[in-house]
Amino acid sequence: MSYPWWHVPFLTAPMLIALIATVHVLVSHYAVGGGLFLAVETSHAYRHKDERYLAYLKQHAWFFVLLTVVFGAITGVGIWWIIGLASPLATHFLIQTFVFGWATEWVFFVIELTAGFAFYYFWGRLDPKTHVAMGWIYAIAAWISLVLITGITAFMLDPGRWPETHNFWDGFFNPQFLPQVLARTGGAFLLASLYVYFHASFRCRDREHLRYIERRSSRPAMLGSILVAVGGLWWFLMLPESSKAALQGAAVINVLMVIMFTLTIVVFALLYLGPYRNPGWLSPGFAIMFLGFGLAATATGEYIREAVRKPYIVYNLVLGNQVLVEDVPRLRSEGFIEGTTWPSAWLAARHPQLTQRDSEGRLRIDEQALLGLPAEERVDIGEVLFMYHCNDCHAAENGVNAMAHLLTGWNREMVATSVRHPEQLKYFMPPWSGTEAEAELLTDYLMQLRPELPPGMDFGEGPGQPLSMLPGNDNASEEVR
Amino acid sequence: MDPNGLIAPVNELGYPAPFWFLIFFRVLGFTLHLLPMNLWYAGTITAMLLGLSRVPEARRFSARLMSQMPFIIAFGVNLGIVPLLFLQVMGYRVFYSATILMAWQWLSVIALLCLAYYGVYIYAVGLRTVGMDALARWQRASGWLSALLFIVIAVIFHSAMLTMAEPGSWPALAEQSGRAAAVYGTAHALGNTALWTRMLFFLGLAMTTTAAYVAFDGAVLAGRESSEYRSWTRGFAPKFYTFAVLVYAGGGLLYAAGWEPGLREYMSSGSLLPLNLLTVLGPGLPLLILWLGRNVPAAGLWALIAQFLALGLQAVSRQLMQNQQLAPYLDIAADPLKMQIGPLAMFLVSFVAGLGVLGWIIARLVEANRKGVVSGE
Numbered sequence: 067m068s069y070p071w072w073h074v075p076f077l078t079a080p081m082l083i084a085l086i087a088t089v090h091v092l093v094s095h096y097a098v099g100g101g102l103f104l105a106v107e108t109s110h111a112y113r114h115k116d117e118r119y120l121a122y123l124k125q126h127a128w129f130f131v132l133l134t135v136v137f138g139a140i141t142g143v144g145i146w147w148i149i150g151l152a153s154p155l156a157t158h159f160l161i162q163t164f165v166f167g168w169a170t171e172w173v174f175f176v177i178e179l180t181a182g183f184a185f186y187y188f189w190g191r192l193d194p195k196t197h198v199a200m201g202w203i204y205a206i207a208a209w210i211s212l213v214l215i216t217g218i219t220a221f222m223l224d225p226g227r228w229p230e231t232h233n234f235w236d237g238f239f240n241p242q243f244l245p246q247v248l249a250r251t252g253g254a255f256l257l258a259s260l261y262v263y264f265h266a267s268f269r270c271r272d273r274e275h276l277r278y279i280e281r282r283s284s285r286p287a288m289l290g291s292i293l294v295a296v297g298g299l300w301w302f303l304m305l306p307e308s309s310k311a312a313l314q315g316a317a318v319i320n321v322l323m324v325i326m327f328t329l330t331i332v333v334f335a336l337l338y339l340g341p342y343r344n345p346g347w348l349s350p351g352f353a354i355m356f357l358g359f360g361l362a363a364t365a366t367g368e369y370i371r372e373a374v375r376k377p378y379i380v381y382n383l384v385l386g387n388q389v390l391v392e393d394v395p396r397l398r399s400e401g402f403i404e405g406t407t408w409p410s411a412w413l414a415a416r417h418p419q420l421t422q423r424d425s426e427g428r429l430r431i432d433e434q435a436l437l438g439l440p441a442e443e444r445v446d447i448g449e450v451l452f453m454y455h456c457n458d459c460h461a462a463e464n465g466v467n468a469m470a471h472l473l474t475g476w477n478r479e480m481v482a483t484s485v486r487h488p489e490q491l492k493y494f495m496p497p498w499s500g501t502e503a504e505a506e507l508l509t510d511y512l513m514q515l516r517p518e519l520p521p522g523m524d525f526g527e528g529p530g531q532p533l534s535m536l537p538g539n540d541n542a543s544e545e546v547r
Numbered sequence: 548m549d550p551n552g553l554i555a556p557v558n559e560l561g562y563p564a565p566f567w568f569l570i571f572f573r574v575l576g577f578t579l580h581l582l583p584m585n586l587w588y589a590g591t592i593t594a595m596l597l598g599l600s601r602v603p604e605a606r607r608f609s610a611r612l613m614s615q616m617p618f619i620i621a622f623g624v625n626l627g628i629v630p631l632l633f634l635q636v637m638g639y640r641v642f643y644s645a646t647i648l649m650a651w652q653w654l655s656v657i658a659l660l661c662l663a664y665y666g667v668y669i670y671a672v673g674l675r676t677v678g679m680d681a682l683a684r685w686q687r688a689s690g691w692l693s694a695l696l697f698i699v700i701a702v703i704f705h706s707a708m709l710t711m712a713e714p715g716s717w718p719a720l721a722e723q724s725g726r727a728a729a730v731y732g733t734a735h736a737l738g739n740t741a742l743w744t745r746m747l748f749f750l751g752l753a754m755t756t757t758a759a760y761v762a763f764d765g766a767v768l769a770g771r772e773s774s775e776y777r778s779w780t781r782g783f784a785p786k787f788y789t790f791a792v793l794v795y796a797g798g799g800l801l802y803a804a805g806w807e808p809g810l811r812e813y814m815s816s817g818s819l820l821p822l823n824l825l826t827v828l829g830p831g832l833p834l835l836i837l838w839l840g841r842n843v844p845a846a847g848l849w850a851l852i853a854q855f856l857a858l859g860l861q862a863v864s865r866q867l868m869q870n871q872q873l874a875p876y877l878d879i880a881a882d883p884l885k886m887q888i889g890p891l892a893m894f895l896v897s898f899v900a901g902l903g904v905l906g907w908i909i910a911r912l913v914e915a916n917r918k919g920v921v922s923g924e
């Protein structure tokens with residue numbers, strides 16, 4: 067890793083990515099689907115000279131602009147901000163690889179913005195044909211943005227042939243690309259209708275008209291949920307084996323997956339029974355619940371997509387702890403700290419006697435001498451290793467996946483083994499990428515982080531005497547403490 | 548820590564396009580970002596202050612600018628993305644580290660911008676629905692809050708850009724707010740004098756842009772306003788511009804006085820002197836146009852064009868300066884070139900096609916506006 071690690075206590079920095087990304091997708095899918103809704107429905111209303119519907123659509127367009135142009139656009143920039151902070155190595159990797167994909171997306175973003183403003187602010191001043199054309203330009207540009215960004219996010223799950231060819235198109239048209247485009251397009255249809263219900267249930271006073279709006283949006287919504295389900299299934303089938311295993315193996319993800327599919331089915335059933343067959347159900351309460359389900363399904367899907375990538379950020383290329391896969395052997399032989407920019411500068415400043423520059427000017431660390439340092443120093447260096455090697459996924463004392471809690475009651479031997487073989491302990495952890503000496507120092511740190519078993523627990527030898535028969539217990543950790 | 552040891556190594560993925568191409572788009576993008584950004588940076592607070600004036604035309608300008616502000620922000624933010632993208636491609640060795648050191652601040656830009664943006668909308672919607680004189684207190688307050696937030700965001704941007712160009716300041720920042728070679732992201736550059744002189748200089752520049760925009764609004768956008776309004780803009784703009792230039796010059800002198808001697812020497816060295824002199828004097832041209840054009844209706848248009856050129860010069864000089872500041876630590880032109888011809892072509896083709904679509908949209912809007920005028924709407 068070439069950059070400083072951002073230590074966010076309790077949450078861990080990457081969780082902030084998940085938070086912002088989830089909030090963003092709830093609006094960005096609407097930004098795509100809502101554009102299509104406005105284009106199609108405005109055209110329909112003009113054709114049938116339906117002034118009442120046009121008036122509603124104008125109101126909706128205002129809500130749409132306020133939500134997507136401000137919140138949607140700024141949280142989108144927010145994702146960019148946070149990935150650079152919390153996942154800088156992977157971000158740089160993606161930007162360097164796909165910069166022109168992003169630049170092209172930006173072009174469509176400008177078009178989207180201009181057409182969207184024209185559509186709303188020139189309502190009534192453009193002739194119907196031009197007005198509808200603005201709606202379509204918006205919708206198409208927004209959908210192309212979705213496609214472009216999906217190519218890049220799907221790459222992270224499976225880069226396809228890119229690792230061999232380093233070719234942009236091989237990376238972009240990866241095995242995950244079409245399934246995700248399908249699922250996201252479905253999500254856009256579905257969420258747009260649910261936002262329409264939400265908005266209309268509050269703003270539309272005329273019951274009969276509300277029923278009309280309800281029915282018109284029910285078909286795209288049902289189509290959307292089918293696309294989500296089909297795309298989701300296809301997505302699952304195309305997943306790399308490691309992700310499939312993670313999906314099935316990890317209890318949380320498993321449950322979330324079931325929740326997501328259940329929510330989608332429930333939403334579909336409600337759509338069919340409600341708006342489609344029996345329009346008139348729609349009350350603000352019902353609409354809020356509906357939108358809540360839709361948002362929950364989308365957020366869960368997004369979370370799963372992030373979670374199943376472990377131990378990678380980019381499959382087979384960048385590991386979850388900001389280590390390039392191709393660097394692992396070098397780090398194991400030369401040392402994690404030596405190969406990591408900020409920790410090596412830190413160590414050189416702290417223990418100049420242990421470091422020297424070789425003939426090429428590269429910093430070399432005397433690994434063996436690390437072990438000769440006093441206990442507190444060893445723990446401090448161990449903490450550095452923890453921050454850069456584990457803190458991506460583990461908080462220290464408390465919080466997300468907190469290390470201390472996971473290690474409660476462990477003995478030194480177990481900790482030492484885990485540090486050396488995390489990928490065998492849980493295959494969704496990156497492998498150890500340091501030397502033997504460094505593994506020892508990390509073990510020192512973890513041992514003093516590790517709490518004893520909660521008091522009062524009895525395993526047959528009386529409370530407070532757990533595991534005393536096991537060999538290796540606590541002898542080593544005494545000296546560290 | 549030795550700052551030289553904190554610079555990220557060259558990434559073998561390489562630059563996807565020649566160095567000149569990347570830097571061209573970065574500087575062009577930044578120039579395009581500068582114009583609207585200056586308007587919300589100095590313009591929001593100016594508009595709020597003019598809103599307190601007793602002069603009806605000043606209040607009219609205030610209302611007009613604040614009503615345009617949502618669009619200015621939308622496009623200005625959008626245009627910020629271009630330089631950011633290319634900055635990340637070519638400045639990754641310093642950009643990520645500098646922003647991570649002050650991560651919470653940098654991230655807060657997003658939240659603050661959301662607030663400022665909605666604040667502007669609240670104010671603008673108030674103007675549209677009840678008018679300036681009947682604005683409720685909370686609507687007024689959101690206008691002021693937005694003006695304040697934009698200035699706070701500017702401080703953060705100045706901090707980030709300043710820190711990025713000064714790796715020498717990193718070890719202290721890291722120690723101030725770090726643990727175990729990782730950082731809490733709570734560092735700040737508020738104690739750095741250069742931050743405040745740079746800000747003063749920049750604020751002055753932003754005020755000049757706002758002043759040129761006053762004239763532009765009167766000359767180009769205010770077709771339906773009274774002739775009193777239009778002539779007020781021609782009278783006010785040169786005075787305001789003059790004041791802004793004083794802030795710009797004062798800030799600039801203080802800022803340059805704090806530079807390392809080597810940097811000052813470089814910026815005024817033989818080959819760069821003409822360019823940098825032109826940059827420093829750039830605002831002179833719009834100033835001249837505004838003063839000489841007090842009775843020329845179209846002067847505002849020319850003033851804004853001249854302002855755009857002046858901003859472009861600023862963007863070029865600042866890039867040269869930044870490269871020079873970083874030169875002791877790294878050579879940003881050193882990355883290997885791994886051309887991505889196909890994707891580059893995709894971008895350029897969509898860029899040109901996009902311009903075509905934008906042209907079409909704008910032509911329709913202009914046409915609609917004209918019809919609106921004819922039918923007296």
Ligand code: HEM
Binds near residue numbers: 588624630634704705
């Ligand atoms: C979130 C959308 C924004 C993006 C993507 C963006 C992007 C950028 C970029 C990339 C630069 C540096 C250009 C370079 O050196 O090549 C920059 C500079 C700057 N931006 Fe923005 N910007 C945004 C919003 C804002 C806002 C809301 C403000 C508020 C005033 C602002 C004020 C500034 C200032 C003052 C600088 C110059 C800083 C300095 O060099 O001291 N920007 N912006």
